[in-house]
Amino acid sequence: MAVFTSVSLDDVQPWIAQFPLGQALALKGIASGIENSNFFLTTERGEYVLTIFENLNFEQLPFYLRLMEHLAARGVLVPAPVPNDQGELCVPLQGKPAAIVSKLEGSSQLDPQPVHCAAVGAMLAKMHLAGTDFPLYQPNLRGLAWWHWATPIVLPHLGKAEHDLLCSEMHFQEAFHGSALYKRLQQGPVHADLFRNNVMFDGEQLTGFFDFYFAGCDTWLFDVAVTVNDWCVDLDTGVLDVARVRAFLDAYHAVRPFTPDEQEAWQPMLRAAALRFWLSRLYDLHKPREAEMLTPHDPAHFERILRERIATPAPALHA
Ligand SMILES: Nc1ncnc2c1ncn2[C@@H]1O[C@H](COP(=O)(O)OP(=O)(O)O)[C@@H](O)[C@H]1O
Numbered sequence: 215m216a217v218f219t220s221v222s223l224d225d226v227q228p229w230i231a232q233f234p235l236g237q238a239l240a241l242k243g244i245a246s247g248i249e250n251s252n253f254f255l256t257t258e259r260g261e262y263v264l265t266i267f268e269n270l271n272f273e274q275l276p277f278y279l280r281l282m283e284h285l286a287a288r289g290v291l292v293p294a295p296v297p298n299d300q301g302e303l304c305v306p307l308q309g310k311p312a313a314i315v316s317k318l319e320g321s322s323q324l325d326p327q328p329v330h331c332a333a334v335g336a337m338l339a340k341m342h343l344a345g346t347d348f349p350l351y352q353p354n355l356r357g358l359a360w361w362h363w364a365t366p367i368v369l370p371h372l373g374k375a376e377h378d379l380l381c382s383e384m385h386f387q388e389a390f391h392g393s394a395l396y397k398r399l400q401q402g403p404v405h406a407d408l409f410r411n412n413v414m415f416d417g418e419q420l421t422g423f424f425d426f427y428f429a430g431c432d433t434w435l436f437d438v439a440v441t442v443n444d445w446c447v448d449l450d451t452g453v454l455d456v457a458r459v460r461a462f463l464d465a466y467h468a469v470r471p472f473t474p475d476e477q478e479a480w481q482p483m484l485r486a487a488a489l490r491f492w493l494s495r496l497y498d499l500h501k502p503r504e505a506e507m508l509t510p511h512d513p514a515h516f517e518r519i520l521r522e523r524i525a526t527p528a529p530a531l532h533a
Pocket residue numbers: 216244246247248249250251252263293315316317318319411424425427
């Protein structure tokens with residue numbers, strides 16, 4: 215269940231008059247998702263997704279919605295927000311911020327093959343390049359500062375082995391993030407949560423990236439590492455599948471060539487990306503929010519990935 219705020223077609227009818235979409239014809243709640251209330255919305259102009267934001271507020275939302283608008287205008291396959299007659303992308307509905315975005319065709323590819331990884335890699339590189347002239351700034355809100363804040367909260371809940379791993383990896387990442395090498399890495403707007411469930415495919419055709427609500431400005435390489443750690447991994451062991459990694463990285467590199475600095479930072483960045491999700495899953499498990507996090511994701515999956523990245527070097531970014 216992911217409709218926290220209920221809304222009917224009758225509620226939407228007067229509200230939608232401010233959008234250039236004609237009348238609303240149908241509204242259907244979307245079951246998946248854990249953060250917001252999402253609905254498929256059919257209007258006289260076509261199919262859209264209506265989102266009522268449960269946690270983000272009117273000050274926070276422009277970064278995400280304007281980023282999607284910016285990327286869509288540059289040919290990156292992402293949902294395009296629909297402005298109302300005042301040019302606003304986010305307007306109140308049932309007292310909460312709400313937005314309408316274009317509906318992506320297809321479904322998530324949960325068993326990706328190299329061909330899917332290549333499509334995601336190429337589109338991610340295109341997205342990074344398209345974001346270079348995006349004028350708004352917000353840091354990655356799940357970056358090093360959040361890790362510092364969350365670590366002492368989760369540590370008391372951990373056994374010795376996990377406690378030691380978290381402490382030692384935080385030390386390692388502090389040194390890495392403070393290094394001259396890290397500071398030379400290219401930065402810009404990143405998705406920061408581009409997992410399999412946040413990309414649509416129609417067969418082998420990628421139709422779009424969505425769920426931009428963890429986006430922020432961070433290193434492009436962090437985004438690559440987050441995505442590889444999900445798309446190219448054996449889910450049972452955390453081991454990287456070399457064919458999928460190569461397909462992903464080669465396709466990315468063909469659009470936006472990796473730099474020598476990125477090559478050098480690749481192994482620690484894969485560890486950073488694993489730590490980020492291990493920590494957020496630990497936090498969600500031990501400090502659950504009231505209604506939203508109905509089934510917390512398993513932290514052990516990312517603990518396994520982190521241990522594996524420490525133990526085994528991943529394939530190089532490029533030859
Ligand atoms: N623009 C879109 N086009 C098509 N389907 C979408 C779109 N946005 C969301 N969805 C559907 O809604 C579901 C929940 O969206 P998601 O952004 O993951 O929710 P939450 O933010 O609550 O986690 C997705 O799994 C997908 O099926």
